[in-house]
Amino acid sequence: MEQQSSVSMRWLRRYRVFYLILLFIIAIQLFLAYKSVDIDLTGTRRTQRDVHDSEAPPPEPVAPPVHVQAASKSARLTSKELGFEPECDINAKEAISALQRAKTKDCRQHIAHIACAIQAGRFYATHLQSSCPAGNHTANVSLGCYRDEKESRLLGGYFTSFKTSNSPSGCVELCLQSGYPYAGVQYARECFCGFDTPPSSAKLPDSSCNMKCLGNAKEICGGFFAMNVYETGIAKFTPQLAASSPAPGEEQRVRIAFLLTLNGRALRQVHRLLRALYAPQHVYYIHVDARQDYLYRKLLELEPKFSNIRLARKRFSTIWGGASLLTMLLQCMQDLLQSNWEWDFVINLSESDFPVKTLDKLVDFLSANRDRNFVKGHGRETQRFIQKQGLDKTFVECDTHMWRIGDRKLPAGIQVDGGSDWVALSRPFVNYVTNPAKDDTLLQALLQLFRHTLLPAESFFHTVLRNTQHCQSYVDNNLHVTNWKRKQGCKCQYKHVVDWCGCSPNDFKPEDWARLLATEQKSLFFARKFEPIINQAVLLQLEEWLYGPYTSEYANLHGYWQSLYHHEDAHGAGDDLARTVGDSLMRLSAQQAKLEPLRLLELTHYLHRDQYKGFLVRYSVLRGNGSRELQLETRVRPVQHGKVAKNTRFSKRLRNFEVSTDFDQKEQVARNFAKLLGPHSDLLLSYTYQGVTATQDASHSYNLTLLWLDPLGRLQDFNELHVEESQIDVINHSKTLLKQPLTPGIWTAKLIGRTSIYAQLKFLVAPLAYAKGVPLDTVAAARAQNGGLALSLPEDFSLPEEWQQHLPNENDVIALRQEALANAEFIGQPLHSWIDVLVGKFFQLRETCIADGTDVLHELPLCRDTAWSSLAADPKSDMDALLKR
Numbered sequence: 001m002e003q004q005s006s007v008s009m010r011w012l013r014r015y016r017v018f019y020l021i022l023l024f025i026i027a028i029q030l031f032l033a034y035k036s037v038d039i040d041l042t043g044t045r046r047t048q049r050d051v052h053d054s055e056a057p058p059p060e061p062v063a064p065p066v067h068v069q070a071a072s073k074s075a076r077l078t079s080k081e082l083g084f085e086p087e088c089d090i091n092a093k094e095a096i097s098a099l100q101r102a103k104t105k106d107c108r109q110h111i112a113h114i115a116c117a118i119q120a121g122r123f124y125a126t127h128l129q130s131s132c133p134a135g136n137h138t139a140n141v142s143l144g145c146y147r148d149e150k151e152s153r154l155l156g157g158y159f160t161s162f163k164t165s166n167s168p169s170g171c172v173e174l175c176l177q178s179g180y181p182y183a184g185v186q187y188a189r190e191c192f193c194g195f196d197t198p199p200s201s202a203k204l205p206d207s208s209c210n211m212k213c214l215g216n217a218k219e220i221c222g223g224f225f226a227m228n229v230y231e232t233g234i235a236k237f238t239p240q241l242a243a244s245s246p247a248p249g250e251e252q253r254v255r256i257a258f259l260l261t262l263n264g265r266a267l268r269q270v271h272r273l274l275r276a277l278y279a280p281q282h283v284y285y286i287h288v289d290a291r292q293d294y295l296y297r298k299l300l301e302l303e304p305k306f307s308n309i310r311l312a313r314k315r316f317s318t319i320w321g322g323a324s325l326l327t328m329l330l331q332c333m334q335d336l337l338q339s340n341w342e343w344d345f346v347i348n349l350s351e352s353d354f355p356v357k358t359l360d361k362l363v364d365f366l367s368a369n370r371d372r373n374f375v376k377g378h379g380r381e382t383q384r385f386i387q388k389q390g391l392d393k394t395f396v397e398c399d400t401h402m403w404r405i406g407d408r409k410l411p412a413g414i415q416v417d418g419g420s421d422w423v424a425l426s427r428p429f430v431n432y433v434t435n436p437a438k439d440d441t442l443l444q445a446l447l448q449l450f451r452h453t454l455l456p457a458e459s460f461f462h463t464v465l466r467n468t469q470h471c472q473s474y475v476d477n478n479l480h481v482t483n484w485k486r487k488q489g490c491k492c493q494y495k496h497v498v499d500w501c502g503c504s505p506n507d508f509k510p511e512d513w514a515r516l517l518a519t520e521q522k523s524l525f526f527a528r529k530f531e532p533i534i535n536q537a538v539l540l541q542l543e544e545w546l547y548g549p550y551t552s553e554y555a556n557l558h559g560y561w562q563s564l565y566h567h568e569d570a571h572g573a574g575d576d577l578a579r580t581v582g583d584s585l586m587r588l589s590a591q592q593a594k595l596e597p598l599r600l601l602e603l604t605h606y607l608h609r610d611q612y613k614g615f616l617v618r619y620s621v622l623r624g625n626g627s628r629e630l631q632l633e634t635r636v637r638p639v640q641h642g643k644v645a646k647n648t649r650f651s652k653r654l655r656n657f658e659v660s661t662d663f664d665q666k667e668q669v670a671r672n673f674a675k676l677l678g679p680h681s682d683l684l685l686s687y688t689y690q691g692v693t694a695t696q697d698a699s700h701s702y703n704l705t706l707l708w709l710d711p712l713g714r715l716q717d718f719n720e721l722h723v724e725e726s727q728i729d730v731i732n733h734s735k736t737l738l739k740q741p742l743t744p745g746i747w748t749a750k751l752i753g754r755t756s757i758y759a760q761l762k763f764l765v766a767p768l769a770y771a772k773g774v775p776l777d778t779v780a781a782a783r784a785q786n787g788g789l790a791l792s793l794p795e796d797f798s799l800p801e802e803w804q805q806h807l808p809n810e811n812d813v814i815a816l817r818q819e820a821l822a823n824a825e826f827i828g829q830p831l832h833s834w835i836d837v838l839v840g841k842f843f844q845l846r847e848t849c850i851a852d853g854t855d856v857l858h859e860l861p862l863c864r865d866t867a868w869s870s871l872a873a874d875p876k877s878d879m880d881a882l883l884k885r
Helices: 002-036 046-054 093-103 105-119 170-177 267-279 293-300 322-338 359-367 382-389 427-434 441-450 460-467 469-473 510-517 537-547 575-593 779-786 810-823 828-842 877-883
Strands: 140-147 159-160 182-186 191-196 226-231 256-262 284-287 309-311 344-347 351-353 373-375 392-396 401-407 423-424 475-478 480-482 526-528 559-565 597-608 610-624 628-638 641-646 654-660 684-690 701-709 715-724 728-735 747-752 757-765 843-850
Touching: 093 105, 093 401, 105 392, 105 401, 105 480, 159 382, 170 182, 170 191, 170 226, 170 469, 256 322, 267 293, 267 351, 267 537, 267 559, 267 877, 284 293, 284 322, 322 344, 322 427, 344 427, 344 843, 351 537, 373 460, 423 427, 427 460, 427 469, 441 460, 460 469, 460 526, 469 475, 510 537, 510 828, 559 575, 575 597, 575 610, 575 628, 575 828, 597 628, 628 684, 654 747, 654 757, 715 728, 747 828, 757 828, 828 843
Parallel strands: 256 284, 256 344, 284 309, 373 475, 480 526
Antiparallel strands: 140 226, 159 191, 182 191, 182 226, 344 423, 351 526, 373 423, 392 401, 559 597, 597 610, 610 628, 628 843, 641 757, 654 684, 684 728, 701 715, 701 747, 747 757
16 A cells, blocks of 8 residues: 555656646636636626627517528629629629529619629728717727726626727727717727716726737737726717707797608508698698509599698609618608798608597697607617618618628718607708708718618618717607517518518507507607508597597498509509409309499408408499499408318317418418419418417327318428417418419318318419400410419429328329310400309309499499498598598
């Protein structure tokens, strides 16, 4: 034993040097590991990843960017591929990807021109000078070296760590951009920002700051818990507090210009909004998207009746997130300035907004805050906002798309701000932003910057306010309450129009009433969003809260109508399906009444108490010898023929099993209410499963398969579905990947388990009678629209044996194929007859009324006397009633 101990001691003495070296290395590693852990602003230790992941979801309506098809670094586009010779050799991966995906030559040229200008360094300003008063603050002035503490940070506003690029000037630029008056560098790589002046008691000798900057070894970036502090050159920004009552002697009440920026076909909701806002002394300027002919025509009818309502003649086609949104707003504001109207504020609204206070209360509030500007900031850390909003990217709008073409560096010297694009701006500020002086390099550069920014209206007005002489008029309140439910509204929307993910607020419903009620004691005057086609009950509740209950004289109080098609619209591919089905229903209804169909006039959705009651078909007919033209309207209900297995646990809880298109995940509804499905539709199935509560057996689950069979009985697609018993009233949907055009005819969706069918549904994919607005008049055109016979599944797809029993045999498929080939060549009357047979099976004709002429058709009621007709009275949206006040 003693011998073994002696040997061990000799071994330790021999190798003790190596032990000491090993212990020294371990100590260094532990120290470096400690310092690599970032210290947050409250003194707790957290890694950078912890700091990022622990933050709550951002309030901005933009999610992280989607991945676009990235070209390799060596990829180059030739002039043959582009259709033109670019000005430079474009090397940005995002720009190359955008050029590969853009459809038109004009768009590709536009993208290439901007990409080359950016590469040449002549597109964006690199530095701008703010004109917001800075007090006694001077940019890049060193205040010296200060002691920092782990438990109480010297600059407690923002912190980041630069692995290779930290420097005093870089940190000052970052802090200024984020709105902080002070910047500090520490431990070679750390950058801190803060609002408060460092206390003199924390001052250290300059020698205490002795670590070289990682971004510039010739400069010093603090030391161990020692910080070099600099002024950024701006004063601490404090938004103005809105006054609640006018100042003494202030008796003149402001006039408001309501700028309505509208899209869609919700005419009655627009009328309803105007009724709630209307007063003769205010102005109502309306921009209707250039593609919305119906809404523009109908609202144009208001101009002769109301001298203070006018529609913009210069119209823009805007897209979600597009730069054209800002262009449109600035143009409309310029139009208002050039008009003869007197106004003090402009407030932009959409058809989805509605007041939560009376107009008098709004006027009182703005009269007490004359010349102030009301915008809502993002309320979070600026650098995170910049990244989430994509402000550090260049976007180009063309081909109704926002193309991301590369990263960019925002100009130094300015604060960046943003939040909501719904604003209330004073006339002086509107005049400033819409009429930039040629020598105003700040405003000119900001206009250039935001013309190539995603969602520019959400940042432009805020940033201009923060950096100009108008900064002291900034009020952090846009007068709106918005119904954000981010788990539902942030599902990476709008990818089809932007190279980014987007979020949208939810519609208000009666269950959200508490949020509206909470605005009573706040300086909030509008709420969004409201869509009566989704829910009208909450609008009725809101109106009665503001203006008192409706009287019994109001007919059709719970009815809502929204246009689906109008014969005066410019016809294109977008309404081929609606016209086809509408024409067929007109023929079937006229045939039923023994009348001669003449012309389809209008299709209108109809809801009662927020339940879809079908759509209304208004059309003209000829009576008898054709001496008199009459207008009729028929209510139609779409139907799909479903069958659910009896006496199964799953089937008993299956509800709303239907095929449709346009599923809105945010509102959990398929927006194709009329169930119009055609060869170019993107089909999906939606259903509700009424699960069991926690007190019941909620452990059971189902693994199901959804089979999609075309009119030939061929399997075209399948979806694997997993359903849990614990999913209580969850609306599910399943999309298809089908080759278009789809085969017209009767399709079948079968929901199967391992041994049985749980449910099946037959639905119509209607043949088309039009191509891009023109009636099919050649066999070739008919085949192109109605000849979809391709298989969506790969040719080598191996069909499971258990699915075979759900498909017809081969002989039946051959016979059905011959029939489909013959049908695909129909034009004229044979095509109409085929369509009528199919439409008659999936759309029920309910009731019919006559617009006038009951002396001819005594058996039909007048449409104006019904509860359902689009010609019936609807006082909720009656603009003519305003003229009688």
